Amino acid sequence: MKAIFQDRYGSSDLLELRDVEQPVPADNEVLVRVHAAAVNARDWHIMRGDPYLARLMFRPVFGFGGPKMKIRGSDFAGRVAAVGSRVTRFQPGDEVYGDVGDVDGAFAEYVCASEDVVERKPTNLTFEQAAAIPLAGTTALVGLRDAAGVLPGQQVLINGASGGVGTFAIQIARAFGAEVTAVCSTRNVDLVRSIGADHVIDYTREDFTRSSQRYDVLFDLVANRSLAEFRRVLTPTGTLILAGGGVSGSRPRLVGPMGLTLSGMLRSRFVRHRVLTLTDVPRSSEKLAALRELVESGKVVPVIDQTYPLVEAPEAIRYLEVEHARAKVVITV
Missing domain, CATH: 3.40.50.720 (NAD(P)-binding Rossmann-like Domain)
Structure with a gap:
């Protein structure tokens, strides 16, 4: 599969579109065919290893020479492609959205996510809008x-x-x-x-x-x-x-x-x-369900500033980092 890969800390110029092995879901995970992913400030913080203090405080994410997880991106929306043996809430074909958190890996054609950080996509949103939320x-x-x-x-x-x-x-x-x-x-x-x-x-x-x-x-x-x-x-x-x-x-x-x-x-x-x-916001399907209810009731509408194809993910991160983007920047896959 195609994915945005990073070996070491630095600018978005170091991000590369590579062919990598497609992930396989664990027993409690779903494999999602990603249709859209959102860019967050955390992506460029991790990309640059910024600030230095974070490299010491958040060891599951930051290595000393580069991020521990090599594929950037946490927010995603897409369709379930496969489920692990202990997954009970989803089946292949379901439209979902979620946030893989410190595991990262959403800037790719497929991502694996624990069932408890995934929720059904709001029915009134596109995949791009849903990916902007988590x-x-x-x-x-x-x-x-x-x-x-x-x-x-x-x-x-x-x-x-x-x-x-x-x-x-x-x-x-x-x-x-x-x-x-x-x-x-x-x-x-x-x-x-x-x-x-x-x-x-x-x-x-x-x-x-x-x-x-x-x-x-x-x-x-x-x-x-x-x-x-x-x-x-x-x-x-x-x-x-x-x-x-x-x-x-x-x-x-x-x-x-x-x-x-x-x-x-x-x-x-x-x-x-x-x-x-709020140094470590807990992800959960409960919170995603609450957000879905707010969206489906019309009380909350995601706002998207710019969208980029996966191959231009480095430019999407640069735009968010340097140009002070309004609202959300989304990557289509």
Whole structure:
């Protein structure tokens, strides 16, 4: 089968389309013929081994000279081609979507995934739209539902609202009955309004951390402010959710956005606000089923910026990494 392969850390120029052996599903796995896969920030972080600290902290993913898993990609959508002997929920021909997580391997014609990280594809979506959901949608769902426990009428601010997670977070927060303020650049104002943001702050013209407005939940996806600045705009009982972020460069950084995450972990016990970090978002079919229900009800719609064929996966990653893509970038297989 064809797959996007990587031997060592570096830029997207090191990614190659190769012929590799087709995977065989284990007893608890499904083999999926991939029709589409999504690009996430984690893909270029792993591709570059960035930041260096991650190579020490996340050993199942990062080796010292290159990623442990050689085929990039975690999000996928496609049709089940075969099932393991203990799989009970799927059969060949089923249309599914999922996130293989640290196993990676979705930028390929076939991928194996554990049954518990796969769910039936939303019936009202194309494969490309469905592939855009798993990691970004799950991160937004876990942050807002499980971590913050967003309630109707609460004020929610999303910093980095036009990105992959941000576009899902706007819609999920609205589905939970919150009043949503989106922070983005000028070119993305219309986009975030179109998917339901009640208020929009253009960060090129206004500093939301200097505002008199206070928020019950601040969901940060950029890591471009200090903890003190974020806490300044929270209500006395407000919740700050830190979910990575940061921009790429030609060389891996030592700490990068993990600096804010580590600071949040260390200081969370000593401040009055709830400071929560999403360093390892758990994947599960339950979360994918919840997202499918939101999509099929019309409350959430995936937003896709660009699509690329599998052979152009290196360019897709470069676009996400360098061009500050809006919403999701998807690879068709």
